[in-house]
Amino acid sequence: xxxxxxxxxxxxxxxxxxxxxxxxxxxxxxxxxxxxxxxxxxxxxxxxxxxxxxxxxxxxxxxxxxxxxxxxxxxxxxxxxxxxxxxxxxxxxxxxxxxxxxxxxxxxxxxxxxxxxxxxxxxxxxxxxxxxxxx
Numbered sequence: 001x002x003x004x005x006x007x008x009x010x011x012x013x014x015x016x017x018x019x020x021x022x023x024x025x026x027x028x029x030x031x032x033x034x035x036x037x038x039x040x041x042x043x044x045x046x047x048x049x050x051x052x053x054x055x056x057x058x059x060x061x062x063x064x065x066x067x068x069x070x071x072x073x074x075x076x077x078x079x080x081x082x083x084x085x086x087x088x089x090x091x092x093x094x095x096x097x098x099x100x101x102x103x104x105x106x107x108x109x110x111x112x113x114x115x116x117x118x119x120x121x122x123x124x125x126x127x128x129x130x131x132x133x134x135x
Contacts, residue, residue, distance in 0.1 A: 011062060015117050018057040026050040051080045063125035075124040083112055 026046050033042035055076045059068045087108055094104035 011121075012117065014062045015058070015120075016113075018061050019054075019113065022050060022054045022057055025053060047080075047084075051077060054080075058120055059125055063120065063127075065125050065127070072124050076120070079116065079119050079124060083116055086115070087112060 026049055029049050030042060030046035033045055037045075055073060056068065058076075059065050059072060065072070087105070090108045090111075091101050091104045094107065095101045099107070
């Protein structure tokens with residue numbers, strides 16, 4: 001029988017709360033950037049803010065790692081790219097089946113959030129005493 005380590009209390013709740021904070025701050029920045037620059041640059045810069053802020057918030061506040069490491073930063077960056085690709089592809093797929101793009105984007109949120117949380121927990125911010133998943 002496999003022994004499970006007890007999960008720190010409230011981690012999923014912290015993930016949702018800090019995720020909401022990250023989205024809110026990123027969108028405030030996006031709205032301001034859209035006033036002063038082209039859409040492409042504004043969205044790119046706001047996404048960079050989202051990734052940087054998310055890495056720190058999730059690492060320090062949600063998963064409570066002592067030190068943010070380069071390996072974790074690279075993993076988080078790769079995860080952000082994969083999630084972006086999944087979001088884009090999922091919206092395209094669902095809209096191809098007749099679903100509006102806006103509804104498709106909303107329907108994908110729980111799936112992408114669950115994927116993000118799981119990968120962050122098992123790979124990106126994995127604690128040293130947990131078994132390696134992708135080392």
